[in-house]
Amino acid sequence: MSAGQASAAAVATSEVGGDRFVDLLRHGETLGGARFRGVQDDQLSPAGWAQMRAAVAEGAWERILTSPARRCAAFGEDLAGRLGVPLEVWPEVGERDFGEWEGRSAAEIPIEDLSRFWADPVGYTPPGAEPFAALQARTLVAWRRLRAQDAERLLLITHGGIIRVLLGAVLGMPPSHLLFLEVPHACLSRLRIPAVLGEPSLVAHGRAR
DSSP states (O other): OOHHHHHHHHHHHHHHTTOEEEEEEEOOOBTTOSSOOSSOOOOBOHHHHHHHHHHTTTOOOSEEEEOSSHHHHHHHHHHHHHHTOOEEEOGGGSOOOOGGGTTOOGGGSOHHHHHHHHHOTTTOOOTTOOOHHHHHHHHHHHHHHHHHOOOSEEEEEEOHHHHHHHHHHHHTOOGGGGGGSOOOTTOEEEEEEOSSSSOOEEEEESOOO
């Protein structure tokens, strides 16, 4: 058996052995355009609905989990109804509260403050915002819940910040590097949770089906 055949056989054996998969879907474009939008509960734009429908067009899941935000939950409710699967709302995967920056575009924030945030998104907290450590802590609580689920295929509909923390946990990335992970609207990523041996892994980012 060649090395390639051995690798393919190992993957097939792994999947037959009960590996589970968690797909992470960021919400699509929202009404109001690009801005710091955490707890501000804007709805999906028509383009956002189309983006998300395209992302899940070939998917099949046993259960759908969602952030409480309308830009996630409304799509989750629609998809769960079409697929005939349960929908659960998980508050811990809601987006970060950006405090005084909520609803403001980058151009509306003093350049000195914005520069500090981009230079040190972990250490610098916008005025009145949720600290990164708090966001990370509740996201990791959600990650432990995800790993404990028994469904073979789950879909989590959430936000860019949550997805970056989850991917960072799987890949062992330092928090200071998480912004290097691009998570555009309706980005779909897949994580594998092995049934027996090994640690969770990233199967695909951006084109998981």
